[in-house]
Amino acid sequence: MDEVRKGVSRRADISPELLAQLNAGTTASATLAEGLAIDFAALLVAAVPDVPADLVAVVREMASEGVTRRMDAVGEVLLRHLTLDGLPAIAEHPSDTVRGWACYVIGRAPKLKLNTKLTLIRPLADDRHFGVREWAWMAIRPHLAKNVGHAVKALEPWARDPSPNVRRFASEATRPRGVWCAHIEALKQNPELALPLLEPLKADPAKYVQDSVGNWLNDAAKSQPAWVKALCARWQGESPTDATARISQRALRNVGGGK
Numbered sequence: 001m002d003e004v005r006k007g008v009s010r011r012a013d014i015s016p017e018l019l020a021q022l023n024a025g026t027t028a029s030a031t032l033a034e035g036l037a038i039d040f041a042a043l044l045v046a047a048v049p050d051v052p053a054d055l056v057a058v059v060r061e062m063a064s065e066g067v068t069r070r071m072d073a074v075g076e077v078l079l080r081h082l083t084l085d086g087l088p089a090i091a092e093h094p095s096d097t098v099r100g101w102a103c104y105v106i107g108r109a110p111k112l113k114l115n116t117k118l119t120l121i122r123p124l125a126d127d128r129h130f131g132v133r134e135w136a137w138m139a140i141r142p143h144l145a146k147n148v149g150h151a152v153k154a155l156e157p158w159a160r161d162p163s164p165n166v167r168r169f170a171s172e173a174t175r176p177r178g179v180w181c182a183h184i185e186a187l188k189q190n191p192e193l194a195l196p197l198l199e200p201l202k203a204d205p206a207k208y209v210q211d212s213v214g215n216w217l218n219d220a221a222k223s224q225p226a227w228v229k230a231l232c233a234r235w236q237g238e239s240p241t242d243a244t245a246r247i248s249q250r251a252l253r254n255v256g257g258g259k
Helices: 016-024 032-037 040-047 053-061 067-082 084-091 096-108 114-125 130-146 148-155 164-172 185-189 191-201 207-221 225-238 242-251
Strands: none
Touching (some): 016 032, 016 040, 040 053, 040 067, 040 096, 067 084, 067 130, 084 096, 096 130, 114 130, 114 148, 130 164, 164 191, 164 207, 185 207, 191 225, 207 242
16 A cells, blocks of 8 residues: 555655656655655646657646646646546556546546536545645635535535545535635635534544544634634534534634634
8 A cells, every 4th residue: 555655754755766767757755845846847747658759748837836836737747648437557556646537637628517527536535655645635625615515416416425534525515615726715704604514524433534534624713713613513503522522612713712
């Protein structure tokens, strides 16, 4: 499994041998530092050898940009070159970064309806690698934000899925503020719109999901603290479990009533 290797926490400590493997796509990154050290242009050529030189040049010229912008840019390059027909080859690649690019190919595909995008991205949302799971929700989030009501309805089954990774996607992808992504104004002002997703997760047994739900509510509390406090109070009354208490503590950590 990709996450067995302990990995390197500082870019300066990445050996030339490991960096070469990361750039060749033969080894998955084990830490954020390793992922950020990858030469996207080199990895693109290794993963998709027939990619045109002008498209590689586009990626190379963006080397100084932020990683999210570069991921999105490579997704656009691969969509142009491979189309959706080439998606399976990159969605199953050994490199977590390449699988992350697959997320952005799906996110970038202009004619796909949201439900189709979600169907395609589900295996990546449930990927064995922590990084791919993050790219999955980030790639889809702009489409969720366009119509919050439709997005919530589409994600309701995800919030009840047997996989904690999929349940966590339903929460993380719709966070009002989120990380490395644009805010969703509708949910900042009206967080109750997402209750069909949050209610099934109020006592989730997985800490991975609990942390996401707590962070979701902490986001909402920055705009609607009274609503979050009332919701946490109701949840703890209805579900006096350690899981619900942990979610509530995380949700209220920056407002009165938190710890």
